[in-house]
Amino acid sequence: MSVVAFEGFTKRYGEQVAVDDLTFQVSPGRIVGLLGPNGAGKSTALKGLVGLLHPTRGEARVFGARYADITSPGRRVGVHLDGLGFETALTPRHHLRICAAAAGQARSRVDAVLEEVGLASVASRAIGRLSTGMRQRLGLAGALVGDPELLILDEPANGLDPEGIRWLRGYLRSFADRGGTVLLSSHQLAETAQTVDEVVVIRRRLLFAGTLGELTDGGKRRLEDRFFELVDNHA
Numbered sequence: 001m002s003v004v005a006f007e008g009f010t011k012r013y014g015e016q017v018a019v020d021d022l023t024f025q026v027s028p029g030r031i032v033g034l035l036g037p038n039g040a041g042k043s044t045a046l047k048g049l050v051g052l053l054h055p056t057r058g059e060a061r062v063f064g065a066r067y068a069d070i071t072s073p074g075r076r077v078g079v080h081l082d083g084l085g086f087e088t089a090l091t092p093r094h095h096l097r098i099c100a101a102a103a104g105q106a107r108s109r110v111d112a113v114l115e116e117v118g119l120a121s122v123a124s125r126a127i128g129r130l131s132t133g134m135r136q137r138l139g140l141a142g143a144l145v146g147d148p149e150l151l152i153l154d155e156p157a158n159g160l161d162p163e164g165i166r167w168l169r170g171y172l173r174s175f176a177d178r179g180g181t182v183l184l185s186s187h188q189l190a191e192t193a194q195t196v197d198e199v200v201v202i203r204r205r206l207l208f209a210g211t212l213g214e215l216t217d218g219g220k221r222r223l224e225d226r227f228f229e230l231v232d233n234h235a
């Protein structure tokens with residue numbers, strides 16, 4: 001069974017179609033990159049997947065059900081969507097304690113995750129005083145704190161320094177090696193090529209879904225070149 005399934009997912013905002021008839025699946029243990037230019041509908045698709053918006057037509061499911069219908073979603077699905085914001089007066093530790101409580105996890109998990117994402121030294125600083133990259137790490141920590149089977153991450157490498165990006169890549173690979181599944185959106189094509197097993201390219205509609213090897217002819221072509229061929233042909 002697929003971990004994520006979009007079936008004819010369509011979202012309109014008034015007259016504008018943000019996502020049109022999107023169908024693809026994500027299998028367990030895979031890292032899948034959702035790619036597309038600005039405004040292609042990536043965030044809309046991810047929001048629809050976690051029940052933050054309702055599709056106009058079609059559906060998006062996790063573990064065979066709508067997100068709202070799965071039991072203990074916080075322990076099964078870790079979500080970090082760009083721009084959801086934080087309560088800036090809280091500290092990372094406090095924020096993660098709330099996330100842990102929501103996911104039904106023990107408080108002890110918070111310090112483990114702070115350590116894991118490299119935020120232990122700023123755990124008691126106000127979130128408003130953290131750098132962009134530190135906030136990005138905190139968003140990831142919030143997704144990880146429930147110890148989920150599936151990670152849904154919108155632009156997780158944004159704002160990370162090279163060391164942070166390398167850490168993220170390694171983390172996601174070991175997560176997938178342990179059987180976890182990742183669906184992430186990205187603009188960073190070179191980085192994506194080093195991170196993902198499969199690629200889904202959208203520009204309102206699906207342009208490609210398959211393995212990275214299929215898209216790049218087994219690595220003979222660059223992901224960036226193939227990406228621009230696809231999106232320029234469907235402008």
Ligand SMILES: Nc1ncnc2c1ncn2[C@@H]1O[C@H](COP(=O)(O)OP(=O)(O)OP(=O)(O)O)[C@@H](O)[C@H]1O
Nearest residue numbers: 013016017018036037038039040041042043044045
């Ligand atoms: N709440 C909204 N109301 C109206 N239109 C919206 C809304 N949210 C998104 N859109 C429109 O839907 C389209 C898809 O937006 P979306 O944010 O999903 O794209 P994206 O691929 O995530 O873009 P980016 O790479 O810039 O983050 C865009 O044209 C956007 O303007």
